[in-house]
Amino acid sequence: MLTIKFNAIDIDGKIVYCYFRDIKDNPKSPAVERTFSYDRFIEREPELAKLLEGDIYSLYLEDNYTEKKSVDGTYCQLNEEEITYIKSLVKKACVDIEYDDLLRPPSIDDQIDSFIKEFFDEQDEPAQQKDFLAEFFKEIEQKQE
Numbered sequence: 001m002l003t004i005k006f007n008a009i010d011i012d013g014k015i016v017y018c019y020f021r022d023i024k025d026n027p028k029s030p031a032v033e034r035t036f037s038y039d040r041f042i043e044r045e046p047e048l049a050k051l052l053e054g055d056i057y058s059l060y061l062e063d064n065y066t067e068k069k070s071v072d073g074t075y076c077q078l079n080e081e082e083i084t085y086i087k088s089l090v091k092k093a094c095v096d097i098e099y100d101d102l103l104r105p106p107s108i109d110d111q112i113d114s115f116i117k118e119f120f121d122e123q124d125e126p127a128q129q130k131d132f133l134a135e136f137f138k139e140i141e142q143k144q145e
Contacts, residue, residue, distance in 0.1 A: 020094035
């Protein structure tokens with residue numbers, strides 16, 4: 001018997017939670033849980049972000065119960081395609097351990113990139129970079145002449 005739980009929230013907590021437990025062969029087999037940062041997770045799984053577009057802010061699945069919550073407080077069930085996709089995400093996260101690298105804190109470079117993306121518009125023209133060494137040597141040559 002499999003127990004699968006999944007919750008993705010793109011506002012407030014901004015998390016992706018996955019839970020998997022298979023007690024078919026061993027009733028005492030441990031559960032595997034993973035909680036990811038939503039923003040980091042959707043970089044790897046952009047399809048998940050598509051499911052949370054518009055008014056939808058939360059996807060929830062627990063065994064046979066499913067729901068898609070809207071900002072206005074209404075909810076509906078997930079369709080079969082969404083359920084299949086979510087179950088594959090849980091398997092990748094908890095059985096295949098494909099996303100464990102996302103659990104590590106972001107590197108300094110990742111933090112800098114995130115800061116730049118947050119505060120600078122990608123459509124801005126890039127700043128002109130000066131080659132200070134070239135200018136320095138050019139000035140020396142001019143002084144020598």
